Amino acid sequence: MKLSELGEDRLLARLLPLLPIGSGVITAAGDDCAIVQPPDRGNLLVLKSDCLVEKVHFELSADPARVGWKAMMRPLSDFAAVSAVPQFALITLIVSGKTSLTWVENLYRGLRRAASRFKVSIVGGETSDTQGPVAISVSVSGSVEKRRLVTRHGGKIGDVLFVTGRLGGALHGRHLRFIPRIEESRWLTGKFSVHAMMDLSDGLGTDLPRLARASGVGFAIDKNALPLASGSTVQSAISDGEDYELLFAVSRHGQRHLEKSWHKRFPKLALTCIGNLTSKIKHQTLPSGYVHF
């Protein structure tokens, strides 16, 4: 069935029962606004939105459940980047009346599965018609304790740089099924002093210079130390993007202890020291990752 035969109210009636709603939700999808009671008062409010656009980020031939998964997990990866806990999501779906109901329902199935994985409630959103490509924007709010907030700004000269997992070649499929490193990020800030952190979405070659610039330092990496995904090269590990792994900087004094604790806690997920932060003069040039326009 095409959406144009169904109409907006009936589409919403089909989709809303699919949405995960946790405790603390007072009004959700269907009213003018989502109204929620944040469980942890006094923490910082964290906000992020992100979008996927057909023909830019995915093709209509891709499994819509995986597209939905990715649309939700991308902003959640930014929560991992700052060590925050995501709580509530709004979905904006821009789609033409020619789209099939099944496609949209499967998209929501992926959105829901991803949200549930991290106990995120989908509390509302907006649907709109378009004459062009499908676009899905997901906007997430959550919180972080002041003392556990990590940004890109706190890196110091001499810090060691770590990345989680393996880099490169994500576009062969991993980009549609990745798991944001929220659990790992929360564990890190619960146990260690992380100076600066971000998630790798545009590729190490674009993202690492952003972290260094934000911290006002330079960087030096050992390209031979990069943890390559199977079938990937150093070049693709640097510039492919869509890895959604964590890049973070910690004092070199705690390096050994961190590595040992990590391998005990996350035995299946690689943690690799790839280099360190340096004075600004020694800035190393890397081939760029992905940049829009």
Add this chain to the structure above:
Amino acid sequence: MKLSELGEDRLLARLLPLLPIGSGVITAAGDDCAIVQPPDRGNLLVLKSDCLVEKVHFELSADPARVGWKAMMRPLSDFAAVSAVPQFALITLIVSGKTSLTWVENLYRGLRRAASRFKVSIVGGETSDTQGPVAISVSVSGSVEKRRLVTRHGGKIGDVLFVTGRLGGALHGRHLRFIPRIEESRWLTGKFSVHAMMDLSDGLGTDLPRLARASGVGFAIDKNALPLASGSTVQSAISDGEDYELLFAVSRHGQRHLEKSWHKRFPKLALTCIGNLTSKIKHQTLPSGYVHF
């Protein structure tokens, strides 16, 4: 200059200095997430996103500053609907590389002007390429005191129905320059017991049945009492949509006092009693307003 000549980072460098940032903002646009300190702890968190799509909600020939104004004011109107105070906004801009930088800068000028009007900080967002129409999604968070929250659900049989302003014909231009009724809504819930409220975005003919359905009641309106915008007919007042006026239900006992206080406080803005809520059996049928797909 075309966006494709400029690149994403340089586009952001042009746009970010234009954004209003209020107190309580810890990291804003440019980091992985926006991190903010909500000023009023213990209140409810309110979330809303809304989008405008080229060729559906506006044409590229429209003044981009007015499009930006509308993109921000639409979700803010939903804050008025629940009597909440908007605080932080995220912008998702989906736009092709062929779009001119001037167009995008003027769009942001409108977004900024609208946000500033209600002291909303624009704290982040996302830009993406597209091969299709321009789309702008604005996601706003804010708060409301528990005792001042109004939803669509609390209408009671016998309540009188009020609308603010004048209805109909908004698409001749008013839809690009309307002012959400936040001030009026906050005043109302500060002084009166409002049982149910919403903003009129899809037209009284679509929105009033939604409010009645949510409250589990029927309604009866006097079509001759509808406050018509200049040049508008009863039919267009019911079905044009995009009025962004408040529709609300209060006990009939306070009606006179409310009307008197309103005219003193808002002498330039009409407040009109258009009918009342009834038992479900007496449900009146209205021609529909605007519905997507």
